Amino acid sequence: MxxxxxxxxxxxxxxxxxxxxxxxxxxxxxxxxxxxxxxxxxxxxxxxxxxxxxxxxxxxxxxxxxxxxxxxxxxxxxxxxxxxxxxxxxxxxxxxxxxxxxxxxxxxxxxxxxxxxxxxxxxxxxxxxAGGVDIIGTCSPEFTKAPAGWALYEICVSGLRGGHSGIQIHENIPNAIVLLVHALAEQECALVHLEGGERINSIPTAARAVVMMPKPFTCKEPFFTCKALAQRCEKVVANSDTILKTLCAFSQGVRGWDVALAIPSQSINLSLLSFSEGSLRVEFFARAMSTEGLDALKKETKALLELGGFSVAFKDETLPxxxxxxxxxxxxxxxxxxxxxxxxxxxxxxxxxxxxxxxxxxxxxxxxxxxxxxxxxxxxxxxxxxxxxxxxxxxxxxxxxxxxxxxx
Known part of the structure; x- marks a missing residue:
């Protein structure tokens, strides 16, 4: 090009x-x-x-x-x-x-x-x-022996509309990662794998988890699917509950509104989730119309992630x-x-x-x-x-x- x-x-x-x-x-x-x-x-x-x-x-x-x-x-x-x-x-x-x-x-x-x-x-x-910044949280979960009698399931969210994480963030477009972690947090389960999202600046359309559960996952929403997996898993994430609750405590979407311009003054999107080589990585894209607003989003998100045992880094910050x-x-x-x-x-x-x-x-x-x-x-x-x-x-x-x- x-x-x-x-x-x-x-x-x-x-x-x-x-x-x-x-x-x-x-x-x-x-x-x-x-x-x-x-x-x-x-x-x-x-x-x-x-x-x-x-x-x-x-x-x-x-x-x-x-x-x-x-x-x-x-x-x-x-x-x-x-x-x-x-x-x-x-x-x-x-x-x-x-x-x-x-x-x-x-x-x-x-x-x-x-x-x-x-x-x-x-x-x-x-x-x-708006200016923007990538907020990246990483942790190395502890593993423990899989509970006896629990079965392995693949749970997916797919088919959501997605959208631009800035221009369309005020439209309350469903976020696949947010929906998935909220649903999992309501069930008795242990994480084996977790992934979701497509691009740092897009609202996720799909997310996937592999979990062990004492009984099948239940959800009436049409964009959820649950499939029992035949194989046996020997280890699961020991702090699954802490990870899921931390992500559930995150507030997706608009955090402030500019009345004069009739647009958000602050927002944040949970964009990407990946789990590889024993490391869980979660990425957010924060936006604000001022440097003060961007700094506030950085501090709030960092504090939340650190409470959940994540280390935090900031990347590709741009000026408003x-x-x-x-x-x-x-x-x-x-x-x-x-x-x-x-x-x-x-x-x-x-x-x-x-x-x-x-x-x-x-x-x-x-x-x-x-x-x-x-x-x-x-x-x-x-x-x-x-x-x-x-x-x-x-x-x-x-x-x-x-x-x-x-x-x-």
Whole structure:
């Protein structure tokens, strides 16, 4: 992908640089605005094998995530590089695994304004976003002899809808791991194996446990299945009860609400659970619109996990982009309203790269974000409204061809 983007940008007459993090900076003429999007995607289902199809005006993929997040932004930038004489484009790498490309950016943007194309809600100009951090708990459970007379069962949760752990966290989407550990904690059982989740930034759609129980697992929910296993297990986790109660004490979802922006101010998702080589690993993704909110989530989760015997580490922390409305944002809203009919400023409870890019830039930089209508990103139900893509392209064309900017 990187080689293809470099080749395409050079074919447009742009000068192109690539840094060690895999970011690509393409420049033409004397630009006043830099367009920015990331070129990686969350692969769900059969992705990266993607079979495109169009249904009722939406572009989607058969049996996989689509990659409109952020492939539509990348496509817009390539299109505009072909038609515009004065334009700067920054294609960032590895956004979906922790904004790694933006954090590793080694190049300076020439333009005084940056327009991020990674938003997913038509009609809104975004001027702030949440920061995030991976919280990882690990423990090495003690094992004991399996109770006499108990049988081995495989218990699974599957078929849940899943979703984006930031944008959709307020929708109270069922979390497969949370459902599984709550159900197990209500039964008399001993753990043998535990796993669940798909991606650090997705609400889990499936989870699985292998347990020993004195009687079969009972649950009336349709997404639970229980299968008796013929083999005998000699050892089980001695502190199963402590592990399950610790995970049950975790509060999934929204922890605070921003009334002004009408979005969560703090949230946390139990994303991944794995058990291998005698080590249990649980991973959470915390988000907050402020550094203080992020620190609070780190402290609370660390305290809970340590009470349960876990050691705790933090990974891939990203800065929040504090909401700010400057001259460039006002200009973008004006051009957006001319195409959409109306536009409003908003914040997003997800990890746009804007805050990180601002911190990497030496000179003052005006930043905002917009994008086409994309639904259910990070899932196999992801789809993009095609007509909205054309409208956003028109807005961006109006912005990059303006003779004057609010920062002039």
């Amino acid at each position: 990187r080689a293809h983007l470099v080749q395409e940008a050079k074919a447009c007459g742009a000068s192109v640089r690539v840094d060690k993090a895999g970011n690509i900076l393409a420049q033409k003429g004397s630009p006043k605005v830099c367009l920015q999007a990331h070129y990686d995607m969350v692969c769900m289902g059969s992705a990266p094998r993607i079979l495109l199809q169009e249904e009722a005006g939406y572009l989607c993929a058969k049996g996989s995530s689509l990659g409109a997040d952020n492939g539509m932004g990348v496509a817009m930038m390539l299109s505009l590089l072909h038609t515009q004489d004065h334009l700067e484009c920054l294609f960032t790498n590895n956004e979906e695994v922790g904004l790694l490309g933006a954090n590793g950016l080694e190049m300076q943007i020439q333009s005084p304004c940056l327009l991020n194309l990674d938003s997913e809600e038509e009609g809104k100009v975004f001027v702030g976003c 982009w504090n909401p700010h409305i400057g001259p460039f944002a006002l200009l973008v809203k004006e051009e957006a309203a001319a195409v959409w009919g109306k536009a409003e400023f908003a914040g997003i409870h997800a990890g746009l790269e804007c805050g990180v890019l601002l911190s990497k830039h030496d000179a003052p930089l005006e930043v905002c974000s917009l994008g086409p209508q994309i639904e259910a990103p990070h899932t196999v139900k992801e789809r993009c409204l095609v007509a909205s893509v054309h409208r956003v392209v028109e807005i961006v064309e109006r912005i990059v061809t303006r003779k004057t900017y609010g920062t002039d």
